[in-house]
Amino acid sequence: GFNKEEVFVGVGSDDVLAVAFMTFFNGKKPIFFPDITYSFYPVWAELFGIPYEKKVVNAAFEIQKEDYYAENGGVVFPNPNAPTGAFLSLDVVEDIIKHNQNVVVIVDEAYIDFGGDTAKELTRKYDNVLVVQTYSKSRSLAGLRIGYAIGNKELIKAMKTRKKIIETREWFQIEMRKIGFNFADSKANFIFATHERVPAKEIFEAAKKAKIYVRYFGQPRIDNYLRITIGTRKEMETLLDFLKEFTAQ
Numbered sequence: 568g569f570n571k572e573e574v575f576v577g578v579g580s581d582d583v584l585a586v587a588f589m590t591f592f593n594g595k596k597p598i599f600f601p602d603i604t605y606s607f608y609p610v611w612a613e614l615f616g617i618p619y620e621k622k623v624v625n626a627a628f629e630i631q632k633e634d635y636y637a638e639n640g641g642v643v644f645p646n647p648n649a650p651t652g653a654f655l656s657l658d659v660v661e662d663i664i665k666h667n668q669n670v671v672v673i674v675d676e677a678y679i680d681f682g683g684d685t686a687k688e689l690t691r692k693y694d695n696v697l698v699v700q701t702y703s704k705s706r707s708l709a710g711l712r713i714g715y716a717i718g719n720k721e722l723i724k725a726m727k728t729r730k731k732i733i734e735t736r737e738w739f740q741i742e743m744r745k746i747g748f749n750f751a752d753s754k755a756n757f758i759f760a761t762h763e764r765v766p767a768k769e770i771f772e773a774a775k776k777a778k779i780y781v782r783y784f785g786q787p788r789i790d791n792y793l794r795i796t797i798g799t800r801k802e803m804e805t806l807l808d809f810l811k812e813f814t815a816q
């Protein structure tokens with residue numbers, strides 16, 4: 568019942584969580600998750616340098632919704648929780664989402680098919696909730712590595728890098744032509760460019776000194792060309808600033 572634009576598919580839900588953490592949990596404020604929970608959350612947080620705070624579940628291992636009212640950089644919890652199996656009712660899930668409208672709340676539903684109610688429908692009502700599910704548990708297909716997230720189309724769009732790379736490439740090509748680079752229009756995630764005046768080898772070596780790495784092949788016929796991979800907008804701006812200055816000399 569969801570559109571393609573509302574679904575992100577990844578290599579198991581661990582991968583989906585990783586992409587979601589990198590996309591949405593990149594501020595300075597700590598993300599919140601329960602102290603007793605899925606062991607991968609602190610692993611991803613540490614790997615990506617995301618600050619986090621663990622919220623203590625009560626003696627019955629229940630998540631206390633009020634713990635999630637404080638300012639934070641995002642919220643993630645499994646429902647049902649692992650390894651406890653404790654389920655949070657949908658009104659409590661909604662209450663946590665309501666109290667965190669300016670961050671993303673990830674509801675990890677790895678075990679949802681064993682009896683709990685899914686929060687999927689809440690993604691139509693709130694644009695800050697991501698519901699993550701997997702083929703690994705109820706469908707017994709862990710080896711296939713299929714996990715997915717359902718959410719508002721703007722959230723899902725942010726998790727997909729392909730469109731962003733195309734946008735950056737289109738902008739980058741225009742800017743590069745302005746400073747004297749020639750190249751065929753690219754339909755890949757790189758451009759293959761030559762400068763009208765400055766030899767590719769010189770650009771390559773100077774860029775390397777500036778810790779900017781592009782590819783130079785030094786082979787017959789292409790020894791005046793650089794293959795430049797499209798990175799983030801910020802990376803490409805750094806490269807452009809460098810090239811503007813270097814080719815102006």
Ligand SMILES: *Cc1c(COP(=O)(O)O)cnc(C)c1O
Nearest residue numbers: 579580581605645677701703714
């Ligand atoms: C098993 C599990 C996952 C990840 O499973 P994948 O095989 O990567 O889809 C994610 N969250 C929880 C809570 C899990 O138990």
